[in-house]
Amino acid sequence: MDRVNNTKIALVTGANKGIGFAIAQGLGAIGFTVAVGARDDVRRKEAVERLRAADIDAWGVALDVTSDDSVAAAAAAIEETAGRLDVLVNNAGIAGRTDGGAQDPTTLDLDVVRTVLDTNVFGVVRVTNAMLPLLRRADAPRIVNMSSNMGSLTLQTGPIMAAYAPSKSMLNSVTAQYARRLADTNVIVNAACPGYVATDFTGFNAPRTPEEGAATAIRLATLPDDGPRGGFFDDGGVVPW
Numbered sequence: 001m002d003r004v005n006n007t008k009i010a011l012v013t014g015a016n017k018g019i020g021f022a023i024a025q026g027l028g029a030i031g032f033t034v035a036v037g038a039r040d041d042v043r044r045k046e047a048v049e050r051l052r053a054a055d056i057d058a059w060g061v062a063l064d065v066t067s068d069d070s071v072a073a074a075a076a077a078i079e080e081t082a083g084r085l086d087v088l089v090n091n092a093g094i095a096g097r098t099d100g101g102a103q104d105p106t107t108l109d110l111d112v113v114r115t116v117l118d119t120n121v122f123g124v125v126r127v128t129n130a131m132l133p134l135l136r137r138a139d140a141p142r143i144v145n146m147s148s149n150m151g152s153l154t155l156q157t158g159p160i161m162a163a164y165a166p167s168k169s170m171l172n173s174v175t176a177q178y179a180r181r182l183a184d185t186n187v188i189v190n191a192a193c194p195g196y197v198a199t200d201f202t203g204f205n206a207p208r209t210p211e212e213g214a215a216t217a218i219r220l221a222t223l224p225d226d227g228p229r230g231g232f233f234d235d236g237g238v239v240p241w
Contacts, residue, residue, distance in 0.1 A: 028056030179230025
């Protein structure tokens, strides 16, 4: 991939389907070379083929955000292929089990909480820290963490999900911490809410398309150097914490 030296490189985690695929497609359509991060080999390959069929420069990166070894191998693969990273979109996330009152706070299954946090929060930290050396090589590095307004303590939207919603609250806080730590660098970090999108996550019973859900992430991934830092946004603007 000699041409990657002349284009911006984006890694999107969980990019084999839904909003992640739409983000990859949207970034590719504006000229990014896209690394499709996904743990499922078959789905990852299919996603790359779909992107290439749309004339998007893409390649697959095996990535399980819950595995230190997998994340380290992914960083090594991106370094070998591209040498740097311009954009990281931490999109991979899970809702967690809800059966049997598993996410009712009065009967909360702490194993479900641990599982959700391992992907939605710890996974973001694993991937971000592994990719930061590559991001620091870019001229205008951007990190976008895919959150949800269900994590907003002000709005308190959506159903009661006492593992998923707090995981997004913590992700928002972690995003703010990264932004504070990187305030004197060119790395800009923000969180995005895609809204209520029709994906397998919502049983495809939602009003927004994946492309609509991807729009805020794409905007934050392409912010100018004087763009906002450490914020939480949807397509209507700032989301209250």
